[in-house]
Amino acid sequence: MMKRRFAAMIGLCAVLSVIPCALFALEIPPLLGRVNDYAHMISPPVRQQLDAKLAELERTDSTQIAILTVTDLQGVTIEEYSMEVAKKWKIGQQKLNNGVIFLVAKENRKMRIEVGYGLEGRLTDILAGKILDREVRPHFKAGDFDQGFIQGVDGIIQAVRGEYRASDAPIRRPSTHSRTSGRDVFSIFGWIALIAALIIIGYRKNYAAIIAGAFFTPPLLFLSTAFDAMLIIPGMLLGGIMGLILGMLGHAFKSSSGSSSYGGYSDDSWSASSYSSSSSDSWSGGGGDFGGGGASSDW
Amino acid sequence: MKSLTCGFNIMVACLAVALFSSCGYNVMQANDEAVMKAWADIESQLQRRADLIPNLVEVVKGYAKHEKETLTAVIEARAKATSVQLRPDMLTDPRAMAAFSRAQGELSAALGKLMVIVEKYPDLKANEHFRGLQHQLEGTENRISVARQRYNDAVATFNFSIRKFPYSITNSLLLKLEKKEYFKADEGSKAAPKVQF
Numbered sequence: 188m189m190k191r192r193f194a195a196m197i198g199l200c201a202v203l204s205v206i207p208c209a210l211f212a213l214e215i216p217p218l219l220g221r222v223n224d225y226a227h228m229i230s231p232p233v234r235q236q237l238d239a240k241l242a243e244l245e246r247t248d249s250t251q252i253a254i255l256t257v258t259d260l261q262g263v264t265i266e267e268y269s270m271e272v273a274k275k276w277k278i279g280q281q282k283l284n285n286g287v288i289f290l291v292a293k294e295n296r297k298m299r300i301e302v303g304y305g306l307e308g309r310l311t312d313i314l315a316g317k318i319l320d321r322e323v324r325p326h327f328k329a330g331d332f333d334q335g336f337i338q339g340v341d342g343i344i345q346a347v348r349g350e351y352r353a354s355d356a357p358i359r360r361p362s363t364h365s366r367t368s369g370r371d372v373f374s375i376f377g378w379i380a381l382i383a384a385l386i387i388i389g390y391r392k393n394y395a396a397i398i399a400g401a402f403f404t405p406p407l408l409f410l411s412t413a414f415d416a417m418l419i420i421p422g423m424l425l426g427g428i429m430g431l432i433l434g435m436l437g438h439a440f441k442s443s444s445g446s447s448s449y450g451g452y453s454d455d456s457w458s459a460s461s462y463s464s465s466s467s468d469s470w471s472g473g474g475g476d477f478g479g480g481g482a483s484s485d486w
Numbered sequence: 487m488k489s490l491t492c493g494f495n496i497m498v499a500c501l502a503v504a505l506f507s508s509c510g511y512n513v514m515q516a517n518d519e520a521v522m523k524a525w526a527d528i529e530s531q532l533q534r535r536a537d538l539i540p541n542l543v544e545v546v547k548g549y550a551k552h553e554k555e556t557l558t559a560v561i562e563a564r565a566k567a568t569s570v571q572l573r574p575d576m577l578t579d580p581r582a583m584a585a586f587s588r589a590q591g592e593l594s595a596a597l598g599k600l601m602v603i604v605e606k607y608p609d610l611k612a613n614e615h616f617r618g619l620q621h622q623l624e625g626t627e628n629r630i631s632v633a634r635q636r637y638n639d640a641v642a643t644f645n646f647s648i649r650k651f652p653y654s655i656t657n658s659l660l661l662k663l664e665k666k667e668y669f670k671a672d673e674g675s676k677a678a679p680k681v682q683f
Contacts, residue, residue: 266628266631270632311622312621312622312624312625312626313618313621313622315621315625316617316618316620316621317617317618317621320617477632478527478629478632478633479625479628479629479630479631479632479633480625480628480629481625481628482621482624482625483624
Protein backbone atom coordinates (compact mmCIF):
# COMPACT_ATOMS: atom_id res chain seq x y z
CA MET A 188 0.00 0.00 0.00
CA MET A 189 2.73 2.41 1.04
CA LYS A 190 4.72 1.44 -1.96
CA ARG A 191 1.89 2.15 -4.33
CA ARG A 192 1.25 5.54 -2.88
CA PHE A 193 4.91 6.32 -3.21
CA ALA A 194 4.89 5.28 -6.83
CA ALA A 195 1.83 7.42 -7.46
CA MET A 196 3.58 10.38 -5.87
CA ILE A 197 6.59 9.91 -8.09
CA GLY A 198 4.37 9.66 -11.13
CA LEU A 199 2.52 12.81 -10.16
CA CYS A 200 5.77 14.66 -9.66
CA ALA A 201 6.98 13.53 -13.05
CA VAL A 202 3.80 14.72 -14.73
CA LEU A 203 3.85 18.04 -12.90
CA SER A 204 7.44 18.66 -13.83
CA VAL A 205 6.68 18.12 -17.51
CA ILE A 206 3.60 20.37 -17.67
CA PRO A 207 5.35 23.71 -17.28
CA CYS A 208 7.86 22.72 -19.92
CA ALA A 209 5.05 21.92 -22.29
CA LEU A 210 3.36 25.22 -21.49
CA PHE A 211 6.33 27.50 -21.89
CA ALA A 212 8.43 25.79 -24.50
CA LEU A 213 7.59 27.75 -27.58
CA GLU A 214 8.65 25.84 -30.62
CA ILE A 215 10.66 28.04 -32.89
CA PRO A 216 11.24 26.54 -36.33
CA PRO A 217 14.88 26.14 -37.35
CA LEU A 218 16.50 28.69 -39.62
CA LEU A 219 16.57 27.25 -43.14
CA GLY A 220 17.85 30.23 -45.06
CA ARG A 221 16.91 33.82 -45.66
CA VAL A 222 13.36 32.91 -46.58
CA ASN A 223 11.69 30.45 -44.20
CA ASP A 224 8.27 29.85 -45.66
CA TYR A 225 6.78 27.39 -43.20
CA ALA A 226 3.20 28.50 -43.94
CA HIS A 227 3.63 28.12 -47.72
CA MET A 228 2.64 31.65 -48.55
CA ILE A 229 5.30 32.52 -51.10
CA SER A 230 5.58 31.00 -54.57
CA PRO A 231 8.96 29.44 -55.45
CA PRO A 232 10.04 32.03 -58.07
CA VAL A 233 9.27 34.89 -55.69
CA ARG A 234 11.08 33.04 -52.93
CA GLN A 235 14.19 32.94 -55.09
CA GLN A 236 13.80 36.57 -56.03
CA LEU A 237 13.56 37.59 -52.36
CA ASP A 238 16.51 35.43 -51.43
CA ALA A 239 18.64 37.03 -54.14
CA LYS A 240 17.68 40.53 -53.03
CA LEU A 241 18.49 39.80 -49.41
CA ALA A 242 21.79 38.13 -50.30
CA GLU A 243 22.75 41.19 -52.34
CA LEU A 244 21.92 43.44 -49.39
CA GLU A 245 24.07 41.40 -47.06
CA ARG A 246 26.93 41.47 -49.54
CA THR A 247 26.92 45.24 -49.85
CA ASP A 248 25.77 46.38 -46.41
CA SER A 249 26.30 43.31 -44.19
CA THR A 250 22.72 43.76 -42.99
CA GLN A 251 20.92 40.46 -42.55
CA ILE A 252 17.19 40.13 -43.14
CA ALA A 253 15.27 36.92 -42.55
CA ILE A 254 11.69 36.18 -43.51
CA LEU A 255 9.61 33.72 -41.52
CA THR A 256 6.05 32.63 -42.15
CA VAL A 257 4.28 30.39 -39.65
CA THR A 258 0.77 29.00 -39.64
CA ASP A 259 -0.02 30.07 -36.08
CA LEU A 260 1.58 31.68 -33.07
CA GLN A 261 0.99 28.86 -30.55
CA GLY A 262 -1.02 31.13 -28.29
CA VAL A 263 1.48 33.90 -27.62
CA THR A 264 1.47 37.44 -28.95
CA ILE A 265 3.36 38.14 -32.13
CA GLU A 266 5.78 40.36 -30.20
CA GLU A 267 6.69 37.53 -27.84
CA TYR A 268 6.98 35.06 -30.67
CA SER A 269 9.24 37.23 -32.77
CA MET A 270 11.45 38.01 -29.78
CA GLU A 271 11.94 34.27 -29.26
CA VAL A 272 12.81 33.90 -32.93
CA ALA A 273 15.27 36.78 -32.63
CA LYS A 274 16.91 35.18 -29.60
CA LYS A 275 17.26 31.85 -31.33
CA TRP A 276 18.29 32.93 -34.81
CA LYS A 277 20.55 35.85 -33.90
CA ILE A 278 20.15 37.54 -37.26
CA GLY A 279 22.55 40.44 -37.92
CA GLN A 280 26.28 40.88 -37.46
CA GLN A 281 27.48 40.51 -33.91
CA LYS A 282 28.79 43.96 -33.06
CA LEU A 283 26.53 45.84 -35.44
CA ASN A 284 23.28 44.12 -34.47
CA ASN A 285 21.97 44.92 -37.92
CA GLY A 286 19.37 42.22 -38.36
CA VAL A 287 15.72 42.38 -39.33
CA ILE A 288 13.10 39.65 -39.03
CA PHE A 289 9.94 39.87 -41.06
CA LEU A 290 7.47 37.53 -39.37
CA VAL A 291 4.03 36.64 -40.72
CA ALA A 292 1.52 34.41 -38.93
CA LYS A 293 -0.97 33.19 -41.49
CA GLU A 294 -3.85 31.93 -39.36
CA ASN A 295 -3.64 34.81 -36.88
CA ARG A 296 -3.43 37.29 -39.77
CA LYS A 297 -0.68 39.13 -37.94
CA MET A 298 2.70 40.36 -39.06
CA ARG A 299 5.68 42.05 -37.50
CA ILE A 300 8.96 43.61 -38.48
CA GLU A 301 11.45 42.98 -35.68
CA VAL A 302 14.38 45.37 -35.84
CA GLY A 303 17.84 44.74 -34.38
CA TYR A 304 19.44 47.24 -32.01
CA GLY A 305 21.80 48.56 -34.65
CA LEU A 306 19.08 49.46 -37.14
CA GLU A 307 16.62 51.10 -34.77
CA GLY A 308 17.89 54.52 -35.80
CA ARG A 309 17.24 53.89 -39.48
CA LEU A 310 14.30 51.52 -39.55
CA THR A 311 12.30 53.24 -36.81
CA ASP A 312 9.07 51.93 -35.35
CA ILE A 313 7.12 54.47 -37.38
CA LEU A 314 8.82 53.46 -40.59
CA ALA A 315 8.38 49.75 -39.90
CA GLY A 316 4.71 50.40 -39.18
CA LYS A 317 4.33 52.39 -42.38
CA ILE A 318 5.91 49.64 -44.44
CA LEU A 319 3.47 47.13 -42.99
CA ASP A 320 0.44 49.39 -43.33
CA ARG A 321 1.13 50.78 -46.78
CA GLU A 322 3.19 48.24 -48.66
CA VAL A 323 2.16 44.91 -47.23
CA ARG A 324 -1.34 45.16 -45.83
CA PRO A 325 -3.24 46.13 -49.03
CA HIS A 326 -1.77 43.17 -50.92
CA PHE A 327 -2.27 40.72 -48.08
CA LYS A 328 -5.87 41.86 -47.78
CA ALA A 329 -6.39 41.20 -51.46
CA GLY A 330 -4.84 37.75 -51.02
CA ASP A 331 -1.75 38.56 -53.08
CA PHE A 332 0.90 37.39 -50.63
CA ASP A 333 3.72 37.38 -53.20
CA GLN A 334 3.31 41.05 -54.00
CA GLY A 335 3.00 41.88 -50.31
CA PHE A 336 6.29 40.18 -49.52
CA ILE A 337 8.07 41.80 -52.47
CA GLN A 338 6.90 45.31 -51.58
CA GLY A 339 7.48 44.77 -47.89
CA VAL A 340 11.02 43.52 -48.39
CA ASP A 341 11.76 46.37 -50.82
CA GLY A 342 10.53 48.80 -48.21
CA ILE A 343 12.70 47.28 -45.50
CA ILE A 344 15.76 47.25 -47.75
CA GLN A 345 15.27 50.88 -48.71
CA ALA A 346 14.89 51.79 -45.05
CA VAL A 347 18.01 50.05 -43.83
CA ARG A 348 20.23 51.03 -46.78
CA GLY A 349 22.93 53.54 -46.09
CA GLU A 350 23.15 52.99 -42.37
CA TYR A 351 25.93 50.45 -42.63
CA ARG A 352 28.10 50.62 -45.69
CA ALA A 353 30.38 47.79 -46.54
CA SER A 354 33.34 50.09 -45.96
CA ASP A 355 32.84 50.51 -42.22
CA ALA A 356 31.20 47.20 -41.55
CA PRO A 357 33.30 44.17 -40.69
CA ILE A 358 31.68 41.60 -42.93
CA ARG A 359 32.26 38.02 -42.01
CA ARG A 360 33.42 37.10 -45.48
CA PRO A 361 35.40 39.76 -47.25
CA SER A 362 33.88 40.20 -50.67
CA THR A 363 37.03 41.52 -52.29
CA HIS A 364 40.23 39.54 -52.18
CA SER A 365 43.17 41.31 -50.70
CA ARG A 366 45.92 41.26 -53.26
CA THR A 367 48.66 38.87 -52.22
CA SER A 368 52.03 40.53 -52.35
CA GLY A 369 55.24 38.87 -53.44
CA ARG A 370 56.36 38.65 -49.84
CA ASP A 371 53.26 36.69 -48.86
CA VAL A 372 53.81 34.23 -51.68
CA PHE A 373 57.41 33.90 -50.65
CA SER A 374 56.53 33.16 -47.03
CA ILE A 375 53.84 30.67 -48.00
CA PHE A 376 56.37 28.81 -50.11
CA GLY A 377 58.74 29.00 -47.19
CA TRP A 378 56.22 27.34 -44.88
CA ILE A 379 55.39 24.63 -47.40
CA ALA A 380 59.10 23.97 -47.87
CA LEU A 381 59.63 23.83 -44.10
CA ILE A 382 56.79 21.35 -43.58
CA ALA A 383 57.99 19.16 -46.43
CA ALA A 384 61.52 19.33 -45.08
CA LEU A 385 60.42 18.43 -41.56
CA ILE A 386 58.52 15.41 -42.80
CA ILE A 387 61.46 14.28 -44.85
CA ILE A 388 63.88 14.81 -41.96
CA GLY A 389 61.50 13.02 -39.62
CA TYR A 390 61.51 10.16 -42.07
CA ARG A 391 65.13 9.64 -41.14
CA LYS A 392 65.54 10.93 -37.62
CA ASN A 393 62.76 12.14 -35.34
CA TYR A 394 64.76 14.46 -33.06
CA ALA A 395 66.44 16.17 -35.99
CA ALA A 396 63.03 17.36 -37.16
CA ILE A 397 62.40 18.99 -33.77
CA ILE A 398 65.68 20.86 -33.92
CA ALA A 399 65.15 21.90 -37.52
CA GLY A 400 61.63 23.11 -36.73
CA ALA A 401 62.83 25.16 -33.77
CA PHE A 402 65.63 26.65 -35.84
CA PHE A 403 63.74 27.60 -39.00
CA THR A 404 60.35 28.64 -37.64
CA PRO A 405 61.28 32.03 -36.08
CA PRO A 406 62.82 33.47 -39.29
CA LEU A 407 59.79 32.29 -41.25
CA LEU A 408 57.51 33.90 -38.68
CA PHE A 409 59.32 37.20 -39.13
CA LEU A 410 59.00 36.88 -42.85
CA SER A 411 55.26 36.38 -42.75
CA THR A 412 54.52 38.97 -40.03
CA ALA A 413 57.19 41.40 -38.94
CA PHE A 414 60.37 41.20 -36.94
CA ASP A 415 59.60 40.97 -33.27
CA ALA A 416 62.12 39.76 -30.70
CA MET A 417 59.25 38.59 -28.49
CA LEU A 418 58.40 35.99 -31.11
CA ILE A 419 61.73 34.19 -31.00
CA ILE A 420 61.08 31.91 -28.03
CA PRO A 421 57.44 31.08 -28.83
CA GLY A 422 58.42 30.63 -32.45
CA MET A 423 61.11 28.15 -31.49
CA LEU A 424 58.70 26.28 -29.23
CA LEU A 425 56.09 26.20 -31.95
CA GLY A 426 58.65 25.05 -34.47
CA GLY A 427 59.83 22.33 -32.10
CA ILE A 428 56.30 21.06 -31.65
CA MET A 429 55.71 21.25 -35.38
CA GLY A 430 58.93 19.34 -35.92
CA LEU A 431 57.86 16.73 -33.39
CA ILE A 432 54.46 16.18 -34.97
CA LEU A 433 55.62 16.32 -38.58
CA GLY A 434 58.68 14.27 -37.76
CA MET A 435 56.44 11.60 -36.24
CA LEU A 436 54.28 11.82 -39.35
CA GLY A 437 57.34 11.32 -41.51
CA HIS A 438 58.41 8.50 -39.28
CA ALA A 439 55.02 6.90 -39.71
CA PHE A 440 55.51 7.05 -43.47
CA LYS A 441 58.65 5.11 -43.03
CA SER A 442 56.94 2.27 -41.25
CA SER A 443 53.81 2.19 -43.37
CA SER A 444 55.28 3.77 -46.53
CA GLY A 445 51.92 5.48 -46.89
CA SER A 446 50.87 7.75 -49.70
CA SER A 447 50.71 11.53 -49.85
CA SER A 448 48.76 12.97 -46.98
CA TYR A 449 50.79 16.06 -46.44
CA GLY A 450 49.12 17.72 -49.37
CA GLY A 451 46.17 18.10 -47.06
CA TYR A 452 48.19 20.15 -44.64
CA SER A 453 48.76 23.02 -46.95
CA ASP A 454 45.03 23.44 -47.45
CA ASP A 455 43.82 24.26 -44.00
CA SER A 456 46.93 25.80 -42.49
CA TRP A 457 46.68 29.01 -44.49
CA SER A 458 43.21 30.25 -44.84
CA ALA A 459 43.81 32.05 -48.12
CA SER A 460 41.80 29.45 -49.95
CA SER A 461 39.11 28.96 -47.33
CA TYR A 462 38.08 32.62 -47.57
CA SER A 463 37.43 32.60 -51.25
CA SER A 464 34.07 31.05 -51.80
CA SER A 465 31.48 29.75 -49.48
CA SER A 466 28.06 28.95 -50.81
CA SER A 467 25.07 30.57 -49.16
CA ASP A 468 23.43 27.17 -48.62
CA SER A 469 24.23 27.13 -44.93
CA TRP A 470 23.26 30.67 -44.13
CA SER A 471 23.14 31.56 -40.46
CA GLY A 472 22.71 34.57 -38.22
CA GLY A 473 25.85 36.50 -37.36
CA GLY A 474 25.02 36.92 -33.65
CA GLY A 475 22.97 40.11 -33.77
CA ASP A 476 20.97 41.25 -30.79
CA PHE A 477 17.42 42.60 -30.66
CA GLY A 478 15.84 44.89 -28.09
CA GLY A 479 12.19 44.71 -29.08
CA GLY A 480 12.16 47.47 -31.69
CA GLY A 481 9.93 47.36 -34.73
CA ALA A 482 6.23 47.35 -35.40
CA SER A 483 3.34 44.93 -35.67
CA SER A 484 0.22 45.02 -37.78
CA ASP A 485 -2.42 42.72 -39.20
CA TRP A 486 -4.56 42.34 -42.27
CA MET B 487 69.59 32.31 -3.66
CA LYS B 488 68.19 35.33 -5.37
CA SER B 489 66.54 33.25 -8.06
CA LEU B 490 64.98 31.09 -5.37
CA THR B 491 63.23 34.02 -3.70
CA CYS B 492 62.22 35.32 -7.09
CA GLY B 493 60.64 31.98 -7.93
CA PHE B 494 58.92 31.98 -4.57
CA ASN B 495 57.50 35.42 -5.24
CA ILE B 496 56.13 34.33 -8.59
CA MET B 497 54.50 31.34 -6.95
CA VAL B 498 52.86 33.51 -4.32
CA ALA B 499 51.62 35.87 -7.01
CA CYS B 500 50.16 32.99 -9.01
CA LEU B 501 48.49 31.62 -5.91
CA ALA B 502 47.03 35.02 -5.08
CA VAL B 503 45.65 35.41 -8.58
CA ALA B 504 44.17 31.91 -8.48
CA LEU B 505 42.58 32.56 -5.10
CA PHE B 506 41.26 35.90 -6.18
CA SER B 507 39.66 34.57 -9.31
CA SER B 508 38.00 31.67 -7.53
CA CYS B 509 36.60 33.72 -4.66
CA GLY B 510 34.25 35.46 -7.08
CA TYR B 511 35.19 39.03 -6.26
CA ASN B 512 35.35 40.00 -9.91
CA VAL B 513 32.37 37.89 -10.90
CA MET B 514 30.14 39.60 -8.38
CA GLN B 515 31.38 43.02 -9.44
CA ALA B 516 30.62 42.17 -13.06
CA ASN B 517 27.15 40.90 -12.17
CA ASP B 518 26.47 44.02 -10.15
CA GLU B 519 27.44 46.16 -13.10
CA ALA B 520 25.26 44.09 -15.43
CA VAL B 521 22.24 44.79 -13.22
CA MET B 522 22.99 48.53 -13.29
CA LYS B 523 23.25 48.48 -17.04
CA ALA B 524 20.01 46.54 -17.45
CA TRP B 525 18.31 49.01 -15.15
CA ALA B 526 19.60 51.95 -17.19
CA ASP B 527 18.07 50.32 -20.27
CA ILE B 528 14.68 50.09 -18.60
CA GLU B 529 14.86 53.70 -17.50
CA SER B 530 15.72 54.96 -20.93
CA GLN B 531 12.76 53.10 -22.43
CA LEU B 532 10.42 54.38 -19.73
CA GLN B 533 11.70 57.87 -20.43
CA ARG B 534 11.03 57.37 -24.10
CA ARG B 535 7.48 56.40 -23.33
CA ALA B 536 7.00 59.44 -21.11
CA ASP B 537 8.33 61.64 -23.92
CA LEU B 538 5.82 60.25 -26.40
CA ILE B 539 2.78 60.94 -24.25
CA PRO B 540 2.43 64.75 -24.66
CA ASN B 541 2.37 64.41 -28.46
CA LEU B 542 -0.10 61.57 -28.27
CA VAL B 543 -2.41 63.49 -25.96
CA GLU B 544 -2.21 66.53 -28.24
CA VAL B 545 -3.28 64.55 -31.30
CA VAL B 546 -6.08 62.74 -29.51
CA LYS B 547 -7.36 66.02 -28.09
CA GLY B 548 -7.94 67.34 -31.58
CA TYR B 549 -10.32 64.51 -32.47
CA ALA B 550 -11.83 63.35 -29.20
CA LYS B 551 -12.89 66.45 -27.35
CA HIS B 552 -15.28 64.61 -25.07
CA GLU B 553 -12.65 62.37 -23.54
CA LYS B 554 -11.19 64.99 -21.29
CA GLU B 555 -11.34 62.74 -18.26
CA THR B 556 -9.24 59.98 -19.79
CA LEU B 557 -6.75 62.43 -21.20
CA THR B 558 -6.32 64.14 -17.84
CA ALA B 559 -5.84 60.76 -16.21
CA VAL B 560 -3.02 59.99 -18.65
CA ILE B 561 -1.35 63.34 -18.06
CA GLU B 562 -1.59 62.96 -14.30
CA ALA B 563 -0.27 59.40 -14.37
CA ARG B 564 2.64 60.58 -16.51
CA ALA B 565 3.44 63.38 -14.12
CA LYS B 566 3.39 60.97 -11.22
CA ALA B 567 5.46 58.33 -12.99
CA THR B 568 8.16 60.82 -13.94
CA SER B 569 8.27 62.19 -10.39
CA VAL B 570 8.98 58.78 -8.84
CA GLN B 571 12.62 58.19 -9.59
CA LEU B 572 14.69 55.18 -8.67
CA ARG B 573 18.43 55.60 -8.54
CA PRO B 574 20.54 52.51 -9.18
CA ASP B 575 21.64 52.40 -5.53
CA MET B 576 17.99 52.06 -4.53
CA LEU B 577 17.56 48.79 -6.41
CA THR B 578 18.05 46.92 -3.15
CA ASP B 579 15.13 48.71 -1.52
CA PRO B 580 11.90 46.71 -1.93
CA ARG B 581 9.65 49.62 -0.98
CA ALA B 582 11.22 52.06 -3.43
CA MET B 583 10.96 49.46 -6.16
CA ALA B 584 7.31 48.77 -5.35
CA ALA B 585 6.48 52.49 -5.49
CA PHE B 586 8.32 52.87 -8.77
CA SER B 587 6.66 49.90 -10.37
CA ARG B 588 3.23 51.03 -9.14
CA ALA B 589 3.64 54.50 -10.66
CA GLN B 590 4.73 53.05 -13.98
CA GLY B 591 1.94 50.48 -13.86
CA GLU B 592 -0.66 53.21 -13.35
CA LEU B 593 0.67 55.05 -16.36
CA SER B 594 0.42 51.88 -18.42
CA ALA B 595 -3.17 51.38 -17.28
CA ALA B 596 -4.14 54.97 -18.14
CA LEU B 597 -2.53 54.62 -21.58
CA GLY B 598 -4.35 51.33 -22.10
CA LYS B 599 -7.67 53.02 -21.38
CA LEU B 600 -6.86 55.81 -23.81
CA MET B 601 -6.06 53.35 -26.55
CA VAL B 602 -9.41 51.63 -26.07
CA ILE B 603 -11.29 54.92 -26.31
CA VAL B 604 -9.49 55.78 -29.52
CA GLU B 605 -11.34 52.91 -31.16
CA LYS B 606 -14.47 55.05 -31.20
CA TYR B 607 -12.89 57.62 -33.49
CA PRO B 608 -12.24 56.32 -37.00
CA ASP B 609 -10.99 59.71 -38.18
CA LEU B 610 -8.35 59.71 -35.50
CA LYS B 611 -7.30 56.19 -36.35
CA ALA B 612 -6.88 57.19 -39.97
CA ASN B 613 -4.67 60.13 -39.02
CA GLU B 614 -1.14 59.57 -40.25
CA HIS B 615 0.48 61.31 -37.31
CA PHE B 616 -1.55 59.32 -34.83
CA ARG B 617 -0.68 56.03 -36.54
CA GLY B 618 2.98 56.93 -36.25
CA LEU B 619 2.68 57.71 -32.58
CA GLN B 620 0.74 54.52 -32.03
CA HIS B 621 3.48 52.44 -33.65
CA GLN B 622 6.08 54.23 -31.55
CA LEU B 623 4.13 53.66 -28.36
CA GLU B 624 3.65 49.98 -29.13
CA GLY B 625 7.33 49.64 -29.96
CA THR B 626 8.29 51.32 -26.71
CA GLU B 627 5.98 49.14 -24.64
CA ASN B 628 7.53 46.13 -26.29
CA ARG B 629 11.03 47.41 -25.59
CA ILE B 630 10.10 48.01 -21.98
CA SER B 631 8.97 44.43 -21.58
CA VAL B 632 12.16 43.11 -23.22
CA ALA B 633 14.30 45.38 -21.03
CA ARG B 634 12.36 44.28 -17.96
CA GLN B 635 12.94 40.63 -18.77
CA ARG B 636 16.66 41.25 -19.25
CA TYR B 637 16.86 43.20 -16.02
CA ASN B 638 15.15 40.41 -14.09
CA ASP B 639 17.53 37.87 -15.63
CA ALA B 640 20.48 40.02 -14.57
CA VAL B 641 19.07 40.32 -11.04
CA ALA B 642 18.59 36.55 -10.82
CA THR B 643 22.22 35.99 -11.84
CA PHE B 644 23.44 38.61 -9.41
CA ASN B 645 21.34 37.41 -6.46
CA PHE B 646 22.48 33.86 -7.00
CA SER B 647 26.12 34.88 -7.28
CA ILE B 648 26.13 36.65 -3.91
CA ARG B 649 24.52 33.66 -2.23
CA LYS B 650 26.47 30.77 -3.67
CA PHE B 651 29.46 29.31 -1.92
CA PRO B 652 32.27 30.44 -1.69
CA TYR B 653 31.21 33.80 -3.17
CA SER B 654 28.97 34.36 -0.15
CA ILE B 655 32.03 34.46 2.12
CA THR B 656 33.82 36.98 -0.09
CA ASN B 657 30.69 39.05 -0.17
CA SER B 658 30.14 39.05 3.58
CA LEU B 659 33.80 39.88 4.24
CA LEU B 660 34.68 42.27 1.45
CA LEU B 661 31.95 43.45 -0.85
CA LYS B 662 28.84 43.48 1.32
CA LEU B 663 26.52 43.64 -1.68
CA GLU B 664 22.82 43.32 -1.02
CA LYS B 665 20.21 41.34 -2.87
CA LYS B 666 18.52 43.39 -5.59
CA GLU B 667 14.80 43.67 -6.27
CA TYR B 668 13.03 42.33 -9.33
CA PHE B 669 11.03 44.71 -11.47
CA LYS B 670 7.71 42.89 -11.53
CA ALA B 671 5.06 43.59 -14.09
CA ASP B 672 2.31 45.51 -12.37
CA GLU B 673 -1.25 44.36 -12.94
CA GLY B 674 -1.94 47.59 -14.78
CA SER B 675 1.02 47.39 -17.10
CA LYS B 676 0.13 43.88 -18.20
CA ALA B 677 -2.74 45.43 -20.12
CA ALA B 678 -0.32 47.25 -22.38
CA PRO B 679 -2.10 49.05 -25.18
CA LYS B 680 -2.83 46.42 -27.73
CA VAL B 681 -4.21 48.12 -30.76
CA GLN B 682 -6.99 46.49 -32.71
CA PHE B 683 -7.69 47.59 -36.26
